[in-house]
Every structure is written in structure tokens, then in C-alpha cells.
Amino acid sequence: MPQGSSHHVVVIVDDNSNPFELGCATEIFGLRRPELGRDLYDFTLCAAQPTTRMRDGFFTLGAVAGLEAAEAADTLIVPNRPDVEVPRPAAVLDAVRRAHRRGARLVGFCSGAFTMAEAGVLDGRRATAHWQWADAFRARYPAVRLEPDVLFVDDGDILTAAGSAAALDLGLHVVRRDHGAEVANSVSRRLVFPGHRDGGQRQFLERPVPDLRDESLGPVLAWALARLDTPLTVSDLAAEAAVSPATLHRRFRAQLGTTPLAWLTGERVALACRLIERGESRLDLVARRSGLGTAANLRAVLRRATGLSPTSYRRRFGPPTA
Incomplete structure (x- = not known):
């Protein structure tokens, strides 16, 4: 490595x-x-x-x-x-x-x-x-x-x-x-490029530029990123965007090439990784702050996303131990 x-x-x-x-x-x-x-x-x-x-x-x-x-x-x-x-x-x-x-x-x-x-x-x-x-x-x-x-x-x-x-x-x-x-x-x-777009996202977008200005996902994405430590759901995102969950799902697919849940999970995993890299060793705290809930769920999601357990991730990317 x-x-x-x-x-x-x-x-x-x-x-x-x-x-x-x-x-x-x-x-x-x-x-x-x-x-x-x-x-x-x-x-x-x-x-x-x-x-x-x-x-x-x-x-x-x-x-x-x-x-x-x-x-x-x-x-x-x-x-x-x-x-x-x-x-x-x-x-x-x-x-x-x-x-x-x-x-x-x-x-x-x-x-x-x-x-x-x-x-x-x-x-x-x-x-x-x-x-x-x-x-x-x-x-x-x-x-x-x-x-x-x-x-x-x-x-x-x-x-x-x-x-x-x-x-x-x-x-x-x-x-x-x-x-x-x-x-x-x-x-x-x-x-000056997005830090993380999952490999499974689509190669091209059906509607790369929204037809209507108020269909932009920017505001709801910023709103969600400021609240990753809260138990957000797709329904919460849809309510903030003032649309139905089905409409929100279509807009995510069209504008980002992914689903609201997959985007939310990816951002939470990225936040958890940054917390571990900065030295936070309490997995229950990392899980809470990133919105992943429990240490057990953090372990499962992090391994699925990175192939590493939290301990292995910290050993590889965390700060040197004293």
C-alpha cells in the first residue's frame, strides 16, 4: 500500500x-x-x-x-x-x-x-x-x-x-x-471536482440540465449534508424538496445517476471515514455523527463500501499511534 x-x-x-x-x-x-x-x-x-x-x-x-x-x-x-x-x-x-x-x-x-x-x-x-x-x-x-x-x-x-x-x-x-x-x-x-461519485453511477444522464430551475437538487443536497448526524430518510429529503418520494427518486436518477438512499449512505460513509482518519476511535460516536446509527451498522456498511473493518481502516489511514 x-x-x-x-x-x-x-x-x-x-x-x-x-x-x-x-x-x-x-x-x-x-x-x-x-x-x-x-x-x-x-x-x-x-x-x-x-x-x-x-x-x-x-x-x-x-x-x-x-x-x-x-x-x-x-x-x-x-x-x-x-x-x-x-x-x-x-x-x-x-x-x-x-x-x-x-x-x-x-x-x-x-x-x-x-x-x-x-x-x-x-x-x-x-x-x-x-x-x-x-x-x-x-x-x-x-x-x-x-x-x-x-x-x-x-x-x-x-x-x-x-x-x-x-x-x-x-x-x-x-x-x-x-x-x-x-x-x-x-x-x-x-x-475543483466532486470528491466522490460512486462507480455504479450511470455513464450519462437522461436530463443533465433540469428543465425547471426549482428542480435542482443543490438545495436539498446542502440541507442533507448539514444534517448527516440526524436520522434522515428519503421521505425527509422529499419533504425538504417539497416533492413526493417518487419524484425525488426520479430527479436523483436524472441529475446524479443514483438513488436518494444510495447517495445518503455514500455521504455518511465518507463522513465516517474522515472521522476515523482524524483519530476518532469511538465507533459508537463515529456511527452517531455520520448518521449510521450503531457501531454494528458502521462495521457492516464500512466493510461493504471499502472492504475494510473500522479497525483495519484506522490502522491504514488513521493518524500514527503515539
Whole structure:
């Protein structure tokens, strides 16, 4: 697990790679973090050729490490590009296979799932890809358990994001998984980007801009966030928004791609994580302040959300013990 800058993230840049996803990886994993007092990752760009032509010839990338740098990756971000029908170079696929065999974590943004599938590391595994390529992906790689219409999929040592903007969601998810919610929130604030959108949210919204101004969820979300320590229900949120629970559910689906209950639970889990990271060891108090009720419910919900018990979460992300 990354501590300080001991975890090495390597990005393979391939011919016609997308600059946006490369920028996302650099922004999240490559920048120095003076506000945190430490760097989160070591970061390297590498390529199979001395110069790499980026998407549509926007620019040419040079002066990066050779492909051998991938051998030192703890996390390897595989290349993505819009021409999913064009095979990846054999050297790139070999680098992905070798990284997977030695236990490195593989990350694919947008069409990166095609790179992993072509390398043969996705058979029998869960993954996602951009919705416009879902049918083509299924036809070409039927052994992969494709999950369409989600932002990203975390399958342990293989993680995939559906589209360009979802690269930011997945990148922040990785930071949260490695360094905890507090650090991920700090990174998201620097990005001026939502700190947590669950991977199961939809890739695109049926109504991204509300038809009527008073249908915005902003006021009710702010109202709920200020009251997470109270026993809020979906009915309470609906009453505050002056709509029926069914209407509120439709608006959450249309504007956030999730349900009111799932959003509320996610925000409570995030608050519980921050309290634990700040040193609060009394689980009953964490449960009350985050609105999760009891220590038993906190344990169950936190394990479901993070895969860790509160004790394990504190050991990994909490302040050092005296």
C-alpha cells in the first residue's frame, strides 16, 4: 500500500493516445502535493518509441522513459485511444501481461479496457468501457464480464473507467483506496471536482440540465449534508424538496445517476471515514455523527463500501499511534 511516494505509477503512452486521459493521470498521480506535506506517488511516463504522436496529431510527445520503465510499476495505466479497431503494438501488450503476472495493479481509462482485453488479462474479470463501444467490446471479447452504463469498475487489481471524465472519478477512487477519504478529498478540492461519485453511477444522464430551475437538487443536497448526524430518510429529503418520494427518486436518477438512499449512505460513509482518519476511535460516536446509527451498522456498511473493518481502516489511514 502506498506510503509517501514509494508507490510507483507508470503510464504507457501509445500512438494516438488521448491527451485528456493522460492529463487526468498526470494531475492525480503526478503532481507534487505540498498542501499534504508529502507526495503520494512516484510517477513516470513511458512509451515504446522515442516520440509518440498523440490523438489526431494534436502534438508529439517525446523525452519520456522507454517501455522498460513499466517493469518497475506498482500501478500501470495502460494506453487508450479512439481507434479501438487498430491492434496495440506487441511490445505494449507484452508489458501489460508482464505487469499483471508480477502482481501490479492495472488501470484503464475509457478505451483502455480494449488494451487489457487484447493482452488477455481480462478474461473472466469485471470491466467497463465507454457506452458507444459496449456492443463491439462484447462481440470481440465475450469472456470479459462487461458492466455497461457505470462510471468505473474496481475488480481488485484491475480497474477500468468508462469514459474521459470518468478517468477523474476512477483516479480519485484509487487515491481514496490507497490513502483514505481525507487525502482524496484534498486532491478533489485542488481539482475543483466532486470528491466522490460512486462507480455504479450511470455513464450519462437522461436530463443533465433540469428543465425547471426549482428542480435542482443543490438545495436539498446542502440541507442533507448539514444534517448527516440526524436520522434522515428519503421521505425527509422529499419533504425538504417539497416533492413526493417518487419524484425525488426520479430527479436523483436524472441529475446524479443514483438513488436518494444510495447517495445518503455514500455521504455518511465518507463522513465516517474522515472521522476515523482524524483519530476518532469511538465507533459508537463515529456511527452517531455520520448518521449510521450503531457501531454494528458502521462495521457492516464500512466493510461493504471499502472492504475494510473500522479497525483495519484506522490502522491504514488513521493518524500514527503515539
